[in-house]
Amino acid sequence: MASKFQETSHFERDSPPGSIHGAGGDAPARNSDDGSSVDHVQEKPAAAVPLTKRQKVKRHCGRFKWWYLGVGLIILIILLPLIFTKIIPAITQDIVNSQKLPIKTGVLQVVSPTQLYVTLETELDTPLAATLDPATLFVYNKDTADYSPFINITLPKIHANHKTPVTVTNQTVSVTNHTELVKWFDRIFDQPETDLTVKGKATVRLGALHMQSNIDKTIKISSLNGLDGFSIASLRLIYPAMEDGTNIKGTLNLPNAGIITLGLGNLTFDLFSGDIKLGYIDIYDVTLPHGNNTRAFTGQLYLNELVPNLGAILDSQSKALADGNIQLRTTGNATRVNGVRIPYIEEVLNNKNLIATVPVIKLVSDVISSFSGNNVSLSELLGDTVGNSTFIEGLLGHWNSTSTNTNGTALPMKLGRSTPHGSRTIKAPATKSLLKMGLKLALAKL
Structure with a gap:
């Protein structure tokens, strides 16, 4: 009986449990589908939130920071000497090379x-x-x-x-x-x-x-561009000559096309007509800023040698006289500062030829004005018709002159006719006559 009871009790474990108050038979049975559904919800894991790129990089750096630190130190040890000894000096040198240094x-x-x-x-x-x-x-x-x-x-x-x-x-x-x-x-x-x-x-x-x-x-x-534009603006004779022999004065233009102002001291230039030396001029305290520079000069004209060489002088001026001009060639002679000669300037100027072209009418007018006591022009002295065809044709028709050849022999020469009426171009024979007239007037006063 005992064994049967135990077997019956063993199988009773599968029976529904009773209530806590002993009324087990009246309790409703739990639905098996509900139990399995609850167990399934509790066992499912929650979805992971994705990381941003920044968080990924931060996590990566955090994991490998010591590696990066070591590599960085190695790179710095290698690059720092290069940066300070090669790269920065090269950049600085490139900046220096790029400087134009324009001269203002x-x-x-x-x-x-x-x-x-x-x-x-x-x-x-x-x-x-x-x-x-x-x-x-x-x-x-x-x-x-x-x-x-x-x-x-x-x-x-x-x-x-x-x-x-x-x-x-x-x-x-x-x-x-x-x-x-x-x-x-x-x-x-x-x-x-x-x-x-x-x-x-x-x-x-x-x-x-x-x-x-x-x-x-x-x-x-x-x-300077060869002092392009050099000219003698005016020329006057001084009578009587000064004690040091100075007998001419005037002004000339010394143009400076450059941006550098040149201070050259006192300059002496020789005057030539062709190869014949006519005299010299002195220009004091020469300072040439940019542009045209009018400078006064004094000097000496070798009048005693002028007349004997007049024929050769006129021959050397034939081309210029054909255009109604006379050309004076100037070349350097001496450069002085405080009375001391400056060789490095003299060696330059003494090998240069500066050509000044002066209209004959102006030159003769300046010569005559030197003795008139005032600035009287040649046209005022010779009348209103000076310089035009009426005066020139009268001059050519009635004035016979002589030409001196190279050996000093005087040859008779009839002045040719001028250009047609109305022309203002003065040809070589007329300009020679004007030049001779001016010189004769000047020499007659000496």
């Missing part, structure tokens, strides 16, 4: 045979702020095979930031190569544009950094 204006003033005063205005244009320590620039001719600077200029300390003016004021420089300076001044005189080539080293400071940069620059500057 300047002055070259002769002081002595071995010195000059120099004033220059230029500018720097830098993309960033920088400081340049004082630097010496050596000026040389780049086409000379051997590097041979002839002067040097010291730049002041410069704080550059974008466009920055740079001025060298009244700096005394020494001539270090006479031959090369003469060569450069010769180009200043002859050419419309001249090279100014400089070389040197500059210390450039960018904050606490500083590095050396090389300067090697050729700058174009406008120059």
Whole structure:
């Protein structure tokens, strides 16, 4: 009986449980579908929220930060020396090379045979702020095979930031190569544009950094262009001559097409007609800024030698006289500052020929006015018809003159007819006659 009871009790475990109050048989049975549904919801995991790119990068860096730090240190150890010794100096040198250094204006003033005063205005244009320590620039001719600077200029300390003016004021420089300076001044005189080539080293400071940069620059500057436009504006005879022999005075135009003002001291020029020396003129305290420059002169005309050489003088003027002009050739003789001669200027000017073309009418008028006591023109002295065909035809029809050949023999010559009535062109025979008349009037007063 006991065993049966135990077996029955064993199988009763599968029967529905009773209530806690012992009324197990009355409790409703739980639906099996509801139980399985509840178990399924509780076991399903929640959906993960996706990371943003920034979060991914942050997580990645966090995982590998020590690797990156080590690689970064290695790169810095390699690159820092390159940055400070190669890259920054190369950038600085490139900025220096890009500087045009245009010459805005300047002055070259002769002081002595071995010195000059120099004033220059230029500018720097830098993309960033920088400081340049004082630097010496050596000026040389780049086409000379051997590097041979002839002067040097010291730049002041410069704080550059974008466009920055740079001025060298009244700096005394020494001539270090006479031959090369003469060569450069010769180009200043002859050419419309001249090279100014400089070389040197500059210390450039960018904050606490500083590095050396090389300067090697050729700058174009406008120059004298052969004193194109040189002319004698007026010429007067002085009677009686002064004690030192001075017997002429006048004004001339010395044009400077360049931007550099030249201070050349006292200049002496010889006057020639062809190859015959007529005299000389002195021009004092010659300073030539840009543009036309009217300068007074005094001098001596060799009147005692003028008449014996009159035939040769007129022959040398035949082409100019055909156009009613006379040409005077001037060439340098001496250059002095404070009574001391300046060889590097003389060697340039003494090899140059400056041609001044003067109308014969003006020249004769100036000669006659020298003795009239006032500025009377030739037309006032000879009447209202001077210079036109009526006067010239009368002159050619009634005035016989002589021409002197090279051996001094006087040959009779009948002056030819002039151009048709109404023409104002004065031909060679008429201009020779006018020139002779003016000279005779002047010499008669001496």
